[in-house]
Amino acid sequence: MITAIVVSAIAIVGTLILVLRASAAEEIQVSVGQIPAVVSCLKATGKDSSFVVFLFQPEGRSAHDDDDGVNLQYSIENGRVGLDWVLLAPLNVSDQERIAAFMKDRGFAVNAQEMNKVRYLRVEDGPIADLGVQIATDVYRLKPADRINVIVDGFDWKSDGPAS
Numbered sequence: 031m032i033t034a035i036v037v038s039a040i041a042i043v044g045t046l047i048l049v050l051r052a053s054a055a056e057e058i059q060v061s062v063g064q065i066p067a068v069v070s071c072l073k074a075t076g077k078d079s080s081f082v083v084f085l086f087q088p089e090g091r092s093a094h095d096d097d098d099g100v101n102l103q104y105s106i107e108n109g110r111v112g113l114d115w116v117l118l119a120p121l122n123v124s125d126q127e128r129i130a131a132f133m134k135d136r137g138f139a140v141n142a143q144e145m146n147k148v149r150y151l152r153v154e155d156g157p158i159a160d161l162g163v164q165i166a167t168d169v170y171r172l173k174p175a176d177r178i179n180v181i182v183d184g185f186d187w188k189s190d191g192p193a194s
Contacts, residue, residue: 058187062086062166063174066159069104071187073111080184081105084162088121089171100125100170102162106184113158115151125169126151132169133161 060068065084072082084102101119104111115130117123130151133140138153138161153161166172180187 058180058182059177060084060180061174062163062172062176062178065162065166068180068182068187069111069159069162072104072106072182072185076106076111076185078106078109081182082185082187083181084166084178085181086166086170086172086176086178100166102165104158104162107152110154111158112152112154113161117149117151129165129169132165136161136164 068082068084072080082104085099086102087099098121099119101116101122103114103116105114106112115122115126117126122129130140133151133153138156138158141152141154143150143152163174166176166178167174172178
């Protein structure tokens with residue numbers, strides 16, 4: 031139950047950081063193609079309540095309007111890494127069915143969850159790091175070399191790779 035509360039709090043904080051552009055968390059940039067490496071680092075060095083949020087604008091949207099941005103989160107919950115489609119950011123909410131269908135079409139089991147009145151879709155099994163890349167490239171038309179913002183908590187990552 032405590033883990034559920036922490037994950038909800040993380041989702042809310044991540045979204046507030048996105049919306050309010052809070053500078054308390056270190057914001058890093060990586061390429062879309064680096065998503066699997068960051069998720070691998072989360073899995074290897076993180077613990078329950080650790081998370082990473084990838085923040086980006088879909089192709090054709092204004093880069094200065096964070097309210098229209100995508101919030102793609104990975105977190106560790108009960109010892110398992112999962113991809114969380116947190117339903118707080120406006121675009122995440124409006125694209126919920128589209129993303130759920132996209133994940134299911136690729137054979138992923140999508141679980142609708144709610145913690146502390148925050149709803150999210152969670153996928154834990156299979157190549158979930160690659161799924162994040164596919165969402166960014168196939169759904170939102172980013173290129174693997176495109177730079178996206180990243181917020182990390184509970185593990186170390188630097189823009190050139192894991193922190194030593």
